[in-house]
């Protein structure tokens with residue numbers, strides 16, 4: 001990962017504070033700003049010149065129909081895919097995220113449904129996987145147990161019977177909670193969740209949504225991918241909509257209503273005016 005000092009990032013605001021191409025200038029420099037991100041796989045252009053701002057202390061919902069490019073965009077940020085073109089600015093400085101290690105070094109954690117945890121290990125072992133604490137060359141089990149327990153308690157995850165139970169015995173919501181707690185324990189600044197509630201029941205979904213709100217209250221930037229507009233309207237501060245690889249709308253939640261989000265997701269535009277007319281993003 002290269003951090004190139006001394007280069008000012010472009011802002012989306014024109015002189016005089018007017019917005020360029022309908023993209024509103026955010027109040028402050030976002031934690032992560034993407035500009036002109038493109039990615040293709042063979043003949044498939046998965047992302048075209050995508051711009052996205054992820055501010056700290058806010059939940060940004062990334063919406064879009066199947067195949068819109070949400071997971072590819074997430075993987076570009078997570079260092080799994082390298083974009084063909086485009087720029088990323090972290091806390092205002094240009095960065096290149098080429099590997100998952102680059103992403104975690106910046107403080108970026110990604111939570112994937114079902115893929116995040118090792119089933120045969122217990123909660124503490126999962127939270128320290130790859131970063132075990134050593135105490136004179138022995139694993140500092142008590143320290144790790146205390147840190148894992150404190151983090152879960154701090155997030156008010158109270159339904160887990162024992163932090164020494166194997167992750168295979170947890171419910172889907174509890175697994176999500178452990179994956180999120182792991183992100184918090186490692187001082188992440190940005191947590192991305194790809195469909196965190198897709199397979200969950202009502203109570204488990206509630207727990208994960210509460211956790212997402214707590215992450216934002218801790219000052220983290222959160223990006224959530226969800227097809228469930230009830231969840232989106234409950235937790236998001238901002239909505240960004242991808243349509244066939246293009247960012248077609250991006251604004252604060254008050255600029256949208258459910259129908260306009262559906263319109264943007266399915267057609268790439270919305271004819272709705274007044275409340276519900278979101279800012280159409282540059283292509």
Ligand SMILES: Nc1ncnc2c1ncn2[C@@H]1O[C@H](COP(=O)(O)OP(=O)(O)OP(=O)(O)O)[C@@H](O)[C@H]1O
Pocket residue numbers: 041044045046064065066067068069070071072073
């Ligand atoms: N590794 C890959 N190789 C080739 N094509 C890919 C690859 N990953 C994604 N694509 C293509 O890129 C496009 C965007 O896929 P992506 O997985 O980002 O969609 P998505 O918005 O996450 O959809 P869903 O809601 O179904 O998860 C699709 O056309 C997909 O087929």
Ligand SMILES: [Mg+2]
Pocket residue numbers: 070071072
């Ligand atoms: Mg996806």
